[in-house]
Amino acid sequence: MEEKRKEVGLEILEKSPTGIKGLDDITGGGLPQARPTLLCGSAGSGKTLMALEFLVRGAVLFNEPGVYMAFEETEQELIRNVASLGFDLKKLIAEKKLTIDYVHIERSEIEETGEHDLEGLFIRINQAIDQVGAKRVVLDTLEALFSGFSNTGILRAELRRLFRWLKNKGVTAIITGERGESALTRHGLEEYVSDCVILLEHVERNHIYTRRLRIVKYRGSKHETNDFPFLIDDDGISILPITSLTLDHGVSNERISSGVAALDEMLGGAGFYRGSSILISGTAGTGKTSLCGHMAEAACRRGEKVLYLSFEESSKQIMRNLGSIGLHLEQWQKKGLLQFHAERVSIYGLEAHLTSMHKLIDAFKPAVVILDPINAYLSNDDELEAKTMIVRLIDYIKSNYITGFFTNLTAGASVEETTDMKISSLMDCWLLLRDIEENGERNRGLYVLKSRGIANSNQIREFLITAQGVELKEVYLGSTGILTGSSREVQELLDQEEEMRLEEKIKQLELVLERKQKAIQTQIELSEMQMKSDEIEIKDKIDALKRQHKRIDLKRQVAQTSRTKKGA
Amino acid sequence: MDGKTRNSSEDEFWILKLYVAGQSPKSVTAFRNLKKICEEHLEGKYQIKIIDLLKNPQLGKGDQILAIPTLIRQLPEPVKKIIGDLSNTERVLVGLDLQPAKKGSF
Known part of the structure; x- marks a missing residue:
């Protein structure tokens, strides 16, 4: 896989996930792989913890062993300090997933007598890397070198060489640096690290201290530019947002x-x-x-x-x-x-x-x-x-x-x-x-x-x-x-009354109608009776007249008959 | 410990360790300069050990070697550490406590 990566080319920036909650989200996947990242911040801003968590997570989650070059704290101090965060460094060291090397620098002991370089440090880091097959390296903090070596000309040249060497070595590195007055770091380490710079701060607002993280620079990658609050607690570092601020939430129809x-x-x-x-x-x-x-x-x-x-x-x-x-x-x-x-x-x-x-x-x-x-x-x-x-x-x-x-x-x-x-x-x-x-x-x-x-x-x-x-x-x-x-409720009552009134009215009208219908019906019946009686009366009259008529006819017949008898 | 005063004792034996990284010019120069100083000031009562960190990287840890070349005065005590190619003889002598003078200089 390693070879493939190199073949595919330089354009794709490979990232090394930190495993630190939230950090991979805001960096779009982690720190630039096989490159140094500068982690700067004032004293107590959490640089050491973040750097150490980077190694611990790397070893535990991504199977990438790490080297911690400590210039300020001894191995014992570090182990003790992070035990409260649930990091068992001793175990990782025993499993050869981590090595901590304490580099002691004390100015007063050193006399400079001419040309020199920091090959000794290179050899030491190299040895530590080889010891565990490290993919991740932390140098905390290189600035200690500035107090140990007075010839800054040599030192700066050597730092430049160191960063180049780390890149060639293919390790993802975190270099810590103390926040300077006007620059990001006291000794201008940022001029050597051009790939990724992360700033940690500890700010007070309304008597509440909050830790904040900002990605000052991330060459070749998009990243969040805001200040992100973060927290150190018994579980390591958490940076908000723990999730990415995207809108690709799944939806449910339930x-x-x-x-x-x-x-x-x-x-x-x-x-x-x-x-x-x-x-x-x-x-x-x-x-x-x-x-x-x-x-x-x-x-x-x-x-x-x-x-x-x-x-x-x-x-x-x-x-x-x-x-x-x-x-x-x-x-x-x-x-x-x-x-x-x-x-x-x-x-x-x-x-x-x-x-x-x-x-x-x-x-x-x-x-x-x-x-x-x-x-x-x-x-x-x-x-x-x-x-x-x-x-x-x-x-x-x-x-x-x-x-x-x-x-x-x-x-x-x-x-x-x-x-x-x-x-x-x-x-x-x-x-x-x-x-x-x-x-x-x-x-x-x-x-x-x-x-x-x-x-x-x-x-x-x-x-x-x-x-x-x-x-x-x-x-x-x-x-x-x-x-x-x-x-x-009043309105409901009012409405009920109104309803009743209406019903009453309807009933009344229905009654009236019924009565009227009845009246007319009786009239019809009466008229019919009248008609019937009139009919009978007229019929009687007609019959009487018919009878009368018959009688006259009969009389006429009788008279005729008698006349013919007389005439014959 | 308290019997060993740094500067003068004639019977003191010196053990000097020179840390180098391969045969680099600086390392070679340092060795040459060291040899010369020892011949001049410590004739017959010194021993130089050359430690090549390219061959034995783990040996640099104990003496906290970062710069190359580094000279360690292991004996007489206390241990002294000098870095560079030792071309500034005056400083080397100060560093090794071979010359009590020039303490004020930096």
Whole structure:
């Protein structure tokens, strides 16, 4: 493979993954392979730890043995210092995956008497590399040489030769350097390392110290240019973002219930998409936490794990309060499906907090993460920073197919939509809880402000918190706007009366109609009777006349007969 | 230890180690210069060991050898370390404590 790489050519910049959380993401894959990287920073900024972690991860994760040339700390000191980070250097040394060589330089012992070079150092590094077949080398810090050798002309020439030699040797190297007053390093090491320069800083803001990392230069590679906060804890170094800030999250078509049937109904009848980010904003006391409770309950009932991160209330308090509306979350906590984590954001720096959150998520692997409320960050540090942190957290949750449920406490009555602008664009679904004040009452209304990919209801529902949980009521849309609370009830009564009145009227009219029909019917019957009797009467008359007529005829016949008899 | 005063004792024996890397010009020059100084100041009571780090790289570690050439005065104690091709004789003598003078110079 090595040969192939050389054949393919110089254009492709091969990278050596560091294995340090986040660093490979922002460097686009790691440090330039077979080249030196300068890692500079002030005292205590974490240079040594980062360099050492580079070797440890290389040995453990990528099977690349490493050499650590220590100019300032002895092997024992180093082993002790990083044991707290869970790095077992002794084991790695025993397994021949790592070698630490302490190079002692003491100015006062050395007399310079003419031409010399640093071949001794080269031989020493070379020997260390060969000893374990190292692919990675750390020189921490070469600047110690400047205190040991007064002839800087020779020293600089030798440094230049050293970097060239390291490249030829094919090792990926980290050279550390102390931050200088006006330059990146005190002795201008940056002029020898042209491929990659990383700067570490330790900055104080509002009495909270945060560590930051910036890639000053990375020749031949695109990289992130921002300052990235990072953290050193019992697990090594973590740089945020732990995930890359890309938009290639996978998507799911699976829908999950919000735990409130009526709300699912509003969301196309099926609830949220799995893995989507849901924001619930509202003013104080509008029922955000209650919705969180429903979400958690529903997820646990499905057998999914829920991580509930609370920043304002303790877990006991939340469970007690949710218990009062019929949501009993203790059972899920006991079953290990629900994990509460309550802490105030302000205790740590923002980065420390978020990093610990990443770790919680990594360890627990929840299907749903609830952050209540998300703006606990905003009150803490400067807003822009906080927002970028939230972006990264949401991004992280999303990229892990976790459904994120975030609440946002908004300040005023009607400014929700502007204050949430920055984070709302990241959200797939945004529910708004708002107060509706009228007739001396404060009622809650809920509506779906947006919901990507879901045919959602455009209606405002009245949001009731009952002893059985959250209920959503259809609201009245009257000429005066929406009606909630008692006015809705009044309106309902009024409507009932109106209905009854109408029904009454209909009944009355029907009766009238019936009566009229009856009257006419009788008249018809009467007329018919009249007609019948008239008919009979006339018929009688006709008969009488007919009889009379007959009689006359008969008389005439009789007379005729008698006349003929007389005449004959 | 305390019996060994650095400068004068006639019966002191000197062991000098010269670290080199192959037969480089600097190494050869250093050896020549060292030989000359020893002949002049320590005749008959010195021993020079040449250590070639190209052949025995592991030997450089103990004496913390970075620069080449490096001369170590192993005996008499204390150990002294001198780097360079030893062409600046005055400095070599200071470094070896063969000449107590010129201490103020740098």
